[in-house]
Amino acid sequence: MPSAVQLIRAPGLSDAVDYAYAATAPPEARLVFLAGACPLDTEGGTLAVEDYAGQAAACIATLTGALEAAGAGLHDVISTRVLVASARRADLVAAWEVIRGAFGEHDVPSTLLGVTVLGHEDQLVEIEAVAAVID
Numbered sequence: 001m002p003s004a005v006q007l008i009r010a011p012g013l014s015d016a017v018d019y020a021y022a023a024t025a026p027p028e029a030r031l032v033f034l035a036g037a038c039p040l041d042t043e044g045g046t047l048a049v050e051d052y053a054g055q056a057a058a059c060i061a062t063l064t065g066a067l068e069a070a071g072a073g074l075h076d077v078i079s080t081r082v083l084v085a086s087a088r089r090a091d092l093v094a095a096w097e098v099i100r101g102a103f104g105e106h107d108v109p110s111t112l113l114g115v116t117v118l119g120h121e122d123q124l125v126e127i128e129a130v131a132a133v134i135d
Helices: 052-069 089-103
Strands: 006-008 022-024 030-037 077-085 110-115 125-133
Touching (some): 030 052, 089 110
Antiparallel strands (some): 006 022, 077 125
């Protein structure tokens, strides 16, 4: 099924970024607000301790599972915010490359932030997202 999300390119803004600058969904779309996807196993333990890319992959798996439960997929995501517990740009990039790769051609508008700490023990990465679907 095609996505309700329309990605918007912004003429006059840099094309060096690997995401759309904006996105819209039609009025009949159902919005899905997702809790921050964390790198947790089914018992609540943190996966891929000390591994930014590994935690990013685990977050994508969590996000995908939550989207599926809501009747959506990654192609329905309209925006993301990626939180990385680090002050090092290389750590942010390591997480971003995994997350951006998971979205493929659906280069959803995103914000990448370095933060001091996240909620779970040993957690380094979290993904917040909103999706839009037409039932």
